[in-house]
Amino acid sequence: MHIPSSTTGQIEVLPFDAALEEALRPSPDYDVDRWLYVPNVYSEYRYILGTRGTRPLICVGINPSTAAPDALDPTLQSAQRIALSNGYDSFLMFNVYAQRATRPDDMEREYNPFLHGENCKAFAYLLSLSPAPAVWAAWGNIIEKRPYLMDCLRELAELGRGAGARWFTAGPPLKSGHPHHPLYLRRDTALLPFDVEQYLSLR
Template sequence: MHIPKAPTSALALEPFAPALEEALCPSPDYDVSRWLYVPNRYSEYRYILGTRGSRPLICIGINPSTAAPDALDPTLQSVERIAHSNGYDSFLMFNVYAQRATRPDDMEKTYNPALHEENRKAFRYLLSLSPAPAVWAAWGNIIMKRDYLLDCMADFAADGAAAGARWFTAGPLLKSGHPHHPLYLKRDTALLDFDIEAYLAKQIGKCM
């Protein structure tokens, strides 16, 4: 269980670029030839956790919990299984908001624009790893926990469009119109095309 100790605005955030540079260096804690972990140590926030490969699947959840290299939680274990089942050789877990909180209800109620901007740099980096980025929307109904999450997601959709990303969901959408969370999906669940722009237009429209 991870409960935030303080608002992220009270933290000395490590910018994404130096955190990435450090994460690409050898670590005594895990095999950097297999894992990408940014920052490369456990902290109150996480930009990226995933495996390395030539055909990665970027998975977007809401916010990080306790997972780390060689210690994936059940959600990330499911993400890895589904990525492999759909022909990808690696997965890259990204989140709409980078603050760690095992329970989404513990996420800060007011978003930190500095954290979001560094998280956005992380997403652009992930998109740059492939000439045809594949992005799996996997946040479930949790995206409604905080008003700012859809707005953050709109920024990532714009970044994805600029990079020519193709968006997917695992199986059909929920009755609420949101994509499935990975946790209880079967390992062979097929990825389906997802219109991120239409989704955001509908969901943001509901909130206005």
């Protein structure tokens, strides 16, 4: 369980570029040839966690919990299984908001513009890893927990549009119209095209 110790505005947040530079260096804690973990130490926020490959699937959730290299939580274990089942050789977990909180109800009430800006840089980096990025919308109804989350997603969708990203859901959307969260999905759940622009236009 990760309960935020403070708001992210009360801590030093490492800019994404600096965090990525550190994450690309050898680490005594995990195999950097297998994992991409930014920042590369456990903290109150996380930009990226995933495996390295030539055909990655970018999985977009809402916010990070306790997962770290070689210690994936159930959500990320499910995300990895579904990515591999759908023909991808790796998965990269990204989140609409980078603050760690196991319970979304513990997320900060007001978003941190600096953290969000650096998180957007992380998403742009992930998009740059593939000529035609594949992005899995996987946030479930949790996106309704904070009003700022949909606004953050709109900016991410704009970055995806500029990079020619293809969006998917795992199975059909929920009755609410939101894409399924990965946690309780079967490992062989098929990815289906997802019109993120239409989704956003209805909200």
